[in-house]
Amino acid sequence: xxxxxxxxxxxxxxxxLVARRPGLxxxxxxxxxxxxxxxxxxxxxxLELPGLxxxxxxxxxxxxxxxxxxxxxxxCKYAGLAEADEERRPWVLAGRVVARGPDHEPLLVDxxxxxxxxxxxxxxxxxxxxxxxxxxxxxxx
Numbered sequence: 308x309x310x311x312x313x314x315x316x317x318x319x320x321x322x323x324l325v326a327r328r329p330g331l332x333x334x335x336x337x338x339x340x341x342x343x344x345x346x347x348x349x350x351x352x353x354l355e356l357p358g359l360x361x362x363x364x365x366x367x368x369x370x371x372x373x374x375x376x377x378x379x380x381x382x383c384k385y386a387g388l389a390e391a392d393e394e395r396r397p398w399v400l401a402g403r404v405v406a407r408g409p410d411h412e413p414l415l416v417d418x419x420x421x422x423x424x425x426x427x428x429x430x431x432x433x434x435x436x437x438x439x440x441x442x443x444x445x446x447x448x
Contacts, residue, residue, distance in 0.1 A: 312339070312420055314422060314423045315422050315423070315428055316425045316427055316428055317431060318375055318378060318379060318428060318431050321378055321382075321399075321424070324399070324421075324422070325364050325365065325374065326374065328401075328421075330365065330401055331364045331365070331399050331400070331401055332361035332362060332363060332364055332399070332402065333361060333363075333364055333381055333399055333400075334398055335386070335395050335396070335397050336395055336396070337395060337396075338396060338398065339400070339418065339420035343418075346358055346359060346416075347359050347408070347414065349408065351409070352409070357405050357406050357416070358405045358406060358413075358414030358415045358416045359402070359414065359416075359418060360408045360410075360412045361412060361413050361414075361415050362381050362384055362385060362412065363381065364378065364381060364399065372439075376435070376439050376440070379431075379432040379435040379439070380436055380440065382424065382428070383432055383433055383436045386429055396423060396424075397423070397429060398423050398424065399420075400415070400418050400419060400420050400421055401418070401419040401421060402415030402417050402418040403415060403417045
């Protein structure tokens with residue numbers, strides 16, 4: 308499914324890609340080849356989802372901060388999945404949204420792998436996220 312995917316090594320490169328090519332998503336998993344074996348699963352209910360669960364890389368229209376801030380937040384959102392399972396890696400993909408998952412995340416089919424994200428990019432995103440956001444704050448604070 309993947310052949311050789313390029314690797315994106317910096318937030319600047321990811322920002323340029325997303326600006327140049329709207330409609331991209333991010334997924335933390337064992338990779339496109341393994342994901343091609345079947346759709347995502349909702350582990351709480353045991354139900355098979357109709358597509359792969361992903362995170363949106365395009366900033367929402369209401370987002371008035373820099374795209375880099377949005378991307379750092381999105382990259383960090385599920386980075387813990389890779390920390391819990393070293394075989395999970397972040398990768399960028401395109402596809403067709405067919406539904407929403409239990410956390411309102413898009414579910415994709417007709418997936419086109421685009422690129423891997425490097426560990427260095429994830430670390431850069433984490434540093435940027437903590438520098439520009441009130442990380443960990445919620446509506447009860």
